[in-house]
Structures are given as structure tokens and as C-alpha cells.
Amino acid sequence: MKNWKEKGMQGVFLLAACASILAVALICIFLFANGIPAMKEIGFLDFLTGQTWRPGNNIYGILPFILGSIYVTAGAIIIGVPIGIFTSVFMAHYCPKKIYPVLKSATELLAGIPSVVYGFFGLVVIVPLVRDYINTHGIRGNGGNSMLAASIILGIMILPTIIGVTESNMRSVPEQYYEGSLALGATKERTIFRIVIPAAKSGVIAGVVLGIGRAIGETMAVIMVAGNQPQMPQGIFRGLRTMTTNIVMEMGYAADLHREALIATAVVLFVFILIINLCVSLLNRRNDND
Amino acid sequence: MTKGRKIESIILKILVYAAAVITFVVLLFLLAYILINGLPHIKPELFALEYTTENASLMPALINTVIMTLLSLIIAVPFGIFSAIFLVEYAKKGNRFIGLIRLTTETLSGIPSIVYGLFGMLFFVTALGWGYSILAGAFTMSIMILPLIMRTTEEALKSVPDTYREGSFGLGAGKLRTIFRIVLPSAIPGIMAGVILAIGRIMGETAALMYTSGTVPDMAKTPMDAGRTLALHMYNLSSEGLYMDQAYATAVILLILVVGMNTLSAFVARKLTKGK
Structure with a gap:
């Protein structure tokens, strides 16, 4: 009797553990089954490299959105990575012990703020700033809704990811490296940037790649500040549309092939994310082996 | 130099x-x-029970959020805890099946919320025929928070010293009894911290719910009704552009809730490490 109960519950635990496998399988099946036929109908190349998106005329090219996602993410990396890495150096090596807990929970807070609040902040603060800049300098723009605004917001949003991962990886570098370098007469800064960071390199890169994943998948914060024009990106002061926002903008009223083309957009996004995830787990594996 | x-x-x-x-x-x-x-x-009319175009009340959305959170937790927490128990207490290391579970969990935690939303729309809303509903939203959210609950529970279970287990076995308790009477109770603070973190995630989520729970501003009377949560309510207010003041006020409430949840989670987790 008791043995039966033990075995039964083990089965229950096993079944529960299969939930994540089932979920991933279902997500893949439903996305691919709805998206791939549409891609075939449109033509894989036409879909991926087409520069025009005009659902009214049955023209579905998502290159503008792929580029949009890549540009906005690149902008976020340019803004977020240097600030993030320097901040994590501060957290790991410069921060006075007394205020460390406060700042640590502040970075966690930064991670906890919902994306819609970031988007709202971008809408009421960053977009007007960009608009003023455009107007005073006579640049062509879309009223401040722009790639720049989206990049700034995303740059802020990926900060906690980069700070968290980089800091913990820098802390896991053996103390002897640090002390050895100091003993050889190197300054504190030189030690950190020439010895500690290179030693933590793959962890730092993993943090950056995680940040890329977060930026490329972000939807609500981008939709509120990027302008969402379905056109090829035309400069940092102009509006653009990303893959994620394309789905949200049009899913509400799309039907037939248009709807399936949007799902196919999600498939492309999904593949991007899978590649990024793969990179992260490869980097982490290399870390564990070291 | x-x-x-x-x-x-x-x-x-x-x-x-x-x-x-x-x-x-x-x-x-x-x-x-x-x-x-x-x-x-933040004015009293913002908390009126009925949403009208005049008051743009956030109360219905707040109630929807609470229902959504509870439902998602009811679905995700047992699955998350049980699979973490399997991974920590039963699984043999280096098993290929375990590798698959870990891989899929990692994949789940990296999927963007809009992809979850789209999947929820295709599967729960359309294929299962639930329509835009709180239930469809809750199921979508529960898949989304599953990896989070699994990971935090796993860490909490791993932090229970093996001597506890051995002591329990030594006294003649079976494996199941040991898990439920000894290991789980001592892991509760860690699990709680994860659950509270998940609550914060659900409350702040927008993209995954837009096409699963719908954007109706009214209170959902049954889980099969559509209804928007607070975060979605805020997005709609600010994108309509007519209710900026109310959008600011909603942002404050949302921030207080989400930040409060995160702080509570950190507090519970700290309790755990101090208690040892």
C-alpha cells in the first residue's frame, strides 16, 4: 500500500515535470503550424527580404521590422551596455558597504518596474525631449516618436539584467587575481579593467546577450515610443516598427493571410530568441567548465 | 607609474x-x-465599481488583476513545485530526460511575452474555443511564470541540508513523507519569495494578455468573461490619450503594487538566508 503511494506520487511529480516540455511543444506546434504555411504562400524570400508591408494589397515583407528590431536593440546595447558594465564595476568594487544594500535593491526595483510603465515614462518624458531636439535643430522626424526614444527606453530596461549578471560574474573571479595585480603595482582601475573583467569575460558576454534577448522581445515599451510606421527605418530621429509591435498593432483586426503573416512574424521573432537562448546556454556551459 | x-x-x-x-x-x-x-x-471616483467614460475607474481592472493572479497561481504553483521536487529529489544527474526539462524551462523563460500572448490566442482563445477570457489569460500567464516558480523552488529545495533528509529516513519515514513533512516546510520561505515575484510579473504583464484576456474595461463576473488587468488598463488609457491624468494615477497604483511585491519577495528571501 505504502509502496503504491510512493510510486504514484513519483509519477505525479514526473508528470508535472513534463509540463514545461508540453508547453514548449504546444507553443512550437501552434506557432509553426499557423506561421509556416503563410510564409510558404507569400514566399520565404519575399517574406523575409520584402521591403514593403501593405496588407491591403497582399504585400507582406517584414524586412523593415526585422531591421527595426535589430536597430532598436543595437541602440539599446550602445546605451545600456557601457553604463551597465561601469555600474556593475561600481557595485562590485567601489560601492561603500553601507549603501550597498540600498543600491542593490534599487537595481532589483529597476528590473521589477512593468514595461508599460517604462513605455509611459518614455511617452511623457523621452519623446517630448526628442521632439524638442528635432524641432530646434530642424531635423525631419515623426514628432519625437523615434528609434532614438525606443533605444533609450530599452537601454534603461536592460540595465538591471546587465548589472546583475556582470556583477555576480565579477564577484566570482578569485580574489587572488585582484590582489596579485595590485601587488604588482597596478592601480585599482587597471586591475579591474585589465584583470578582473577579462577573467569574467564570458559571464559579462552572457549578460549582454541576455540583455539583447530582453530588448528584442520587448513590446509594450517600444510600441508607446517608436512611432510604429510600417516602413524601412530611416534614421534615429524617425519612427520605425519592430517585429513585436507589428504583431500588437495589427492583430486586433487582421484576418486570413494577414493574420497568418503576423503569426509568421512571431515565428521569425521566436527563431531569433531561440538562437539568443542557445548562445546564452553555450556561454554559461563554458563558464561552468572553467 | x-x-x-x-x-x-x-x-x-x-x-x-x-x-x-x-x-x-x-x-x-x-x-x-x-x-x-x-x-x-488619485481620487475617490477612480475607485468606482463601474467603469464609465467619465470616471475611467481602475477598480474593475484591479479586481480583474486579483482574479487573474489567483487563477494563474492556482494553475502554475502546483506544477512548478511538483516539477521542482522531481528535479531535486528524484531525478538522477546527467539523465537525458532531465536535460530536456532543463532546456525547455530555459526556453520558456526566454520567450517574449508577445509570443506567449499569440500562443494563448491561438490555443486557449481559438483552438479550445474559450474566447477572450480571464481564464485564457490566466492559463497563458501560468505558462509564463512556470519557469520562475520552478527555478526558485528548486533553489529553495536544494538549500535544505541533506542531514534533514537523512535524519528523517533514519527515523523510518518514507521518501514521500520526508518530502512533504520535512523538506517542503523548511523550503517554504524560498518558495514564497518565488511566488510573490511571480505575482509581480503577472500584475505588470501587458503584451501576453492583450489578445487572451481582452481589453474590455469592465469587471469579469466569471472566469469566462473578458476583462483587462491594471497594466492593460493603463496601456489603453495612455494610448487613447484622453485620460492622461488617470493614466498617471494608474501608473502610481501599478508601481506601488509591483514594487511592493518585489520588495516583499526580497524581504522573505532575506529572512530565509538569515534564518540559517
Whole structure:
């Protein structure tokens, strides 16, 4: 009797553990089954490299959105990575012990703020700033809704990811490296940037790649500040549309092939994310082996 | 020390401090800006039970959020805890099946919320025929928070010393009894911290719910009704552009809830580490 109960519950635990496998399988099946036929109908190349998106005329090219996602993410990396890495150096090596807990929970807070609040902040603060800049300098723009605004917001949003991962990886570098370098007469800064960071390199890169994943998948914060024009990106002061926002903008009223083309957009996004995830787990594996 | 190196050190030091200042000033500014603009607009009519175009009340959305959170937790927490028990207490290391579970969990935690939303729309809303409903939203959210609950529970279970288990076995308890009477109770603070973190995620989520729970501003009377949560309510207010004051006020409430949940989670987790 008791043995039966033990075995039964083990089965229950096993079944529960299969939930994540089932979920991933279902997500893949439903996305691919709805998206791939549409891609075939449109033509894989036409879909991926087409520069025009005009659902009214049955023209579905998502290159503008792929580029949009890549540009906005690149902008976020340019803004977020240097600030993030320097901040994590501060957290790991410069921060006075007394205020460390406060700042640590502040970075966690930064991670906890919902994306819609970031988007709202971008809408009421960053977009007007960009608009003023455009107007005073006579640049062509879309009223401040722009790639720049989206990049700034995303740059802020990926900060906690980069700070968290980089800091913990820098802390896991053996103390002897640090002390050895100091003993050889190197300054504190030189030690950190020439010895500690290179030693933590793959962890730092993993943090950056995680940040890329977060930026490329972000939807609500981008939709509120990027302008969402379905056109090829035309400069940092102009509006653009990303893959994620394309789905949200049009899913509400799309039907037939248009709807399936949007799902196919999600498939492309999904593949991007899978590649990024793969990179992260490869980097982490290399870390564990070291 | 050469002069060049000294200058290099000084510049790097300045950059380090500047970056830290930027990070924390941006956070403070964001919080202060929303609080200063939002607090004056928190008025009693914002909490009216019925949503009308005049009051743009957030109460129905708040109630929807609570229902959504509870439902998602009811679905995800048992699955998350049970699979973590399997991974920590039963699984043999290096098993290929375990590798598959870990791989899929990692994949789940990296999928963007809009992809979850789209999947929820295709599967729960359309294929299962539930329509836009709180239930469809809750199932979508439960898949989304599953990896989070699994990971935190796993860590909590692993932090229970093996001597506890051995002691229990030594006294003649079976494996199941040991898990439920000894291991789980001592892991509860860690599990709680994860659950609270998941609550914060659900409350702040927008993209995954837009096409699963719908954007109706009314209170859902049954789980099969459509209804928007607070975050979605806020997005709609600000994108309509007519209710900016109410959007600020909603942002304040949302921030307080989500930040409160995160702080509570950190507090519970700290209790756990101090207790040892």
C-alpha cells in the first residue's frame, strides 16, 4: 500500500515535470503550424527580404521590422551596455558597504518596474525631449516618436539584467587575481579593467546577450515610443516598427493571410530568441567548465 | 607609474562613478516623475465599481488583476513545485530526460511575452474555443511564470541540508513523507519569495494578455468573461490619450503594487538566508 503511494506520487511529480516540455511543444506546434504555411504562400524570400508591408494589397515583407528590431536593440546595447558594465564595476568594487544594500535593491526595483510603465515614462518624458531636439535643430522626424526614444527606453530596461549578471560574474573571479595585480603595482582601475573583467569575460558576454534577448522581445515599451510606421527605418530621429509591435498593432483586426503573416512574424521573432537562448546556454556551459 | 597610466586610471574611475550616478538618478527620476504627476490624480471616483467614460475607474481592472493572479497561481504553483521536487529529489544527474526539462524551462523563460500572448490566442482563445477570457489569460500567464516558480523552488529545495533528509529516513519515514513533512516546510520561505515575484510579473504583464484576456474595461463576473488587468488598463488609457491624468494615477497604483511585491519577495528571501 505504502509502496503504491510512493510510486504514484513519483509519477505525479514526473508528470508535472513534463509540463514545461508540453508547453514548449504546444507553443512550437501552434506557432509553426499557423506561421509556416503563410510564409510558404507569400514566399520565404519575399517574406523575409520584402521591403514593403501593405496588407491591403497582399504585400507582406517584414524586412523593415526585422531591421527595426535589430536597430532598436543595437541602440539599446550602445546605451545600456557601457553604463551597465561601469555600474556593475561600481557595485562590485567601489560601492561603500553601507549603501550597498540600498543600491542593490534599487537595481532589483529597476528590473521589477512593468514595461508599460517604462513605455509611459518614455511617452511623457523621452519623446517630448526628442521632439524638442528635432524641432530646434530642424531635423525631419515623426514628432519625437523615434528609434532614438525606443533605444533609450530599452537601454534603461536592460540595465538591471546587465548589472546583475556582470556583477555576480565579477564577484566570482578569485580574489587572488585582484590582489596579485595590485601587488604588482597596478592601480585599482587597471586591475579591474585589465584583470578582473577579462577573467569574467564570458559571464559579462552572457549578460549582454541576455540583455539583447530582453530588448528584442520587448513590446509594450517600444510600441508607446517608436512611432510604429510600417516602413524601412530611416534614421534615429524617425519612427520605425519592430517585429513585436507589428504583431500588437495589427492583430486586433487582421484576418486570413494577414493574420497568418503576423503569426509568421512571431515565428521569425521566436527563431531569433531561440538562437539568443542557445548562445546564452553555450556561454554559461563554458563558464561552468572553467 | 607613468603619467599615461595615471590618467587612464582617473578617467576609468570617473566613468565608473558617472555610470553609477546615471543609473540611480534615472531610476529616482522615473519614480519621482510618476509619483509627482500621479499622486494628485488619485481620487475617490477612480475607485468606482463601474467603469464609465467619465470616471475611467481602475477598480474593475484591479479586481480583474486579483482574479487573474489567483487563477494563474492556482494553475502554475502546483506544477512548478511538483516539477521542482522531481528535479531535486528524484531525478538522477546527467539523465537525458532531465536535460530536456532543463532546456525547455530555459526556453520558456526566454520567450517574449508577445509570443506567449499569440500562443494563448491561438490555443486557449481559438483552438479550445474559450474566447477572450480571464481564464485564457490566466492559463497563458501560468505558462509564463512556470519557469520562475520552478527555478526558485528548486533553489529553495536544494538549500535544505541533506542531514534533514537523512535524519528523517533514519527515523523510518518514507521518501514521500520526508518530502512533504520535512523538506517542503523548511523550503517554504524560498518558495514564497518565488511566488510573490511571480505575482509581480503577472500584475505588470501587458503584451501576453492583450489578445487572451481582452481589453474590455469592465469587471469579469466569471472566469469566462473578458476583462483587462491594471497594466492593460493603463496601456489603453495612455494610448487613447484622453485620460492622461488617470493614466498617471494608474501608473502610481501599478508601481506601488509591483514594487511592493518585489520588495516583499526580497524581504522573505532575506529572512530565509538569515534564518540559517
